[in-house]
Amino acid sequence: MKRIILLGVLSIFGFTACESELDQAPLSNRNASNFYNNETDFEQAIVGVYNALNYHEISQFFLSEVRSDNIYIAGLAGVRDWIPVSNFSRTLITNPLIANAWNDPYVGILRANTVIEKLNENVVPDENVRNRMEGESKFLRAFFYFDLVRFFGGVPVIDKIITPTEALAISRSTPQEVYDLIVSDLEDAIALLPETPSEQGRPSSVVAKALLGKVFLTMSGPTYNISGPGLGVDNTSKALTLFNDVIRSGQYGYVNDYASIFGSRSEDNADIVFSIQHINDGVGGNRGIGTTLPTDMYHEPWARVNMPFGGGVPSDGLITPSNQILASFEDADVRDDFSILRNWVDANGSTSNEAMITKFLDLADIPVDRFNWGINFPVIRYTDVLLMKAEILLKSGPSQEVDNIVNSIRSRAGLQPLSNVDLDTLLSERQKEFFGEGLRFHDLVRTGKVIDVINDWEDIDDTANVMNPMEANFIIYPISQTQIEVNPGLYEQNPGYN
Template sequence: MKKIILLGLLSVMVFSGCESELDQAPISNRSAATFYNNETDFEQAIVGVYNALSYHSGSQFYLSEVRSDNVYIAGLAGVREWIPITNLSRTLGNSITRTAWDAPYVGILRANTVLDKLNEAAVPDQTTRNRMEGETKFLRAFFYFDLVRFFGGVPVIDRIITPAEALEIPRGTPQDVYDLIVSDLKSAITLLPNTPSEAGRPSSVVAKALLGKVYLTMSGPTYGISGPGLGVDMKSDALTLFNDVISSGQFGDVPSYATIFNSTSENNADIVFAIQNINDGTGGDKGIGTILPTLMYHESWARVHLPFAGGSPSDGIVTPSNQVLNSFEASDVRDDYSILRSWVDDTGGLSTDAMIVKYLDLDSNDEPIASTLPVDRFNWGVDFPVIRYTDVLLMKAEILIQTGGSQTDIDKIINDVRNRAGLGTVSNVNLDVLLEERRKEFYGEGLRFHDLVRTGKVIDVMNAWIAVDDAADVMNQMEANFIIYPINQSQLEVSPGLYEQNPGYN
């Protein structure tokens, strides 16, 4: 995927004429009619759909990791946009939530355009055409899965529409959104090859992994809101899909935790699907690298250890919560790899403001490896793991716990993960133990809030944490309404009355 991702920069131009109007929903592009003439054109256009994934890591970090008990930001002196997210504010519309709505719809626009134009005359080979359709439907489902988890019901648009039509399409229900997601992923499973055509592209097995996570999310409780959980029991369907992924033999154990994320060992056996990022060494925000590490490290650390600016500033510093820092056992290698607990600051002193360094490729002296540094803070080349094999295994264990499955199988899955982390075995693992293991295994990967919501634990766990860790007394209590985010005011004003604001927000 990395060798062709640069083509996305060209294909983005095909769509760019209308995206400035994409405040509400995807709108068709007149120039697209003359672009799709042959297989190469479609390949470029599909890479443009992949290019739209660039928002995903930042949205998952802010709206799932920062929202959860994994991160604490007092923010007493600042107005940074992530502060109301972590503090459960009722007044929350900002660029972070706006991007989480707008950016997936950019991808949906591109996907709908590709699916509308794909035809036998332009792409005569049926196998190639099937792959193209399967990849595009997988990506469209991916975008909608992000939307339903963050906003609940959203407008469901599965075709090219006009600006006038966009002003008349209301929000669908979460069930409506899931109907399209499930349909697209089932099609992708049928259309895609069994193994990826290239690293970073989905296969039939990858689509099964994502559909399994979708089913598990749908099975979560509703909390009495129009959110991501439907309260339906799809766990057995999810388990079947996860078992298919496991039995495919395409993934397996990676003995070293660091190897999973290291930029020199990308697309290893633990990676089911990852967003591919490139550090091309030339600088400039081309949309082929990721800003994610910059969102995590501290600005004062960067002034000493990096050749460029950036990082979370002192008035809104992103810091692992005390609770998560205290949760790691002494020998847990995931602690050392994911979190830097102390470092030399720009005064030469020792700072104990812990920070997330999972994607920084630090050496044994906690210094960035020079060969992995980008020219600027926008274009780190490290890939972002979306679904890991370890995630599939632990989701299987989650289902077994909830359905009365084999305790031996449950314990083995958890102990295999703990063994790689340098920890001893445990027995009689229950859901709480599993969630704590997931918390440490996937720290910094944007899964924590989703995990708590899916398992029905989010309100109790968050409020128990707030009672202990909110030293600055800046957080609201967690409530069901805060499981999803508000619709940005700009959306509400495009066609007044078309959308209603999600309950709980001003």
């Protein structure tokens, strides 16, 4: 997949970052009417859809990881975009991180809609190839909408090519209506895709089952009396069936060494169900084929000593693991030393105790510049599938099967087994296992724990007293002011923000 990503970025498509939800007519030098002529054209077009995934890890890091009890940012002197996100500010409507989390998925939706609508047997006569292309496009469209519904609740559902003028009249759908499209697309993807991926980084029917299982589990979460990602319906039996299908497929399994799950030389391993592919091409320049994620995690004062280029989180907005997460790791837990650097020596030779995230920092594969780290980003891991299955099983209470799942993961981390694992224990294991991967806030929301857990944590960790109390309205984000102003009155702002 990494080879194909490069081809797509350099192709004649010319998609740019300025595309937005309101730019639903495809814009390029070679337009839709004269591009989709053969299978090669469609392969390049689909690579353009994959390339739109590059926003995902950045949005998940800043809007889920940073939003959670995993990260504490005092930010008393800073004006960085992530500080008000972390502190549950009510004034986020002009925040660029919020705008990007809305706009970027719609770029991918535009591209997917175009492929789906143009695809036909005249230009792609091979039915198997055509089915794969449609399946991949629908999987990706569902992926984009799943991000949107988790961050914003109801959003406009656009499932075909439309003009910018037509887009101005499309209001927000309900979360249920968004999920209807997501579920339909993933069910189609399951039917259309091959059982094994055609190439690393592409989905198969089994991958689509894993994502649909997570969708059903998310839908089953509580509503909190808001129009958010939880519908308060019980789809957990559907999710369990899908997770069991993934497990029984035999395509994935345990990786004994935790660190090797994430290394750039071993990243397509048995624990990775689906990941976003990146390239360190050794050239440099922000061409959209690498990731900036490690740079968004490590500290700029550390980088001055240890990196050959600038970048990193500046001192006025350091993103640091919370005291709570630091204290939660047992002494023998290998995930601690791999995921977190607790202290380091600065340019003056002094020891800094400002801990930082190093999970995706591969010093054996440093790029030419800070924009092009080649490390892939795991979206769904086999470990995640197992622990989501255990979460469902806990609806019937603790069991040996749940203990076995949790203890197999603890064993890899170098820890002793537990018994009678309950939901709080399971969430604690998920917190440490997936630290830095953008899952924590979603986990708390889905399990009904987010308000109590965040507020209890704030009472202890918010030593600078900069955080607003967690409330239900903060489960989703506001609609960006840029969207509100395009057609005043079209979108009603999410409650809790001003």
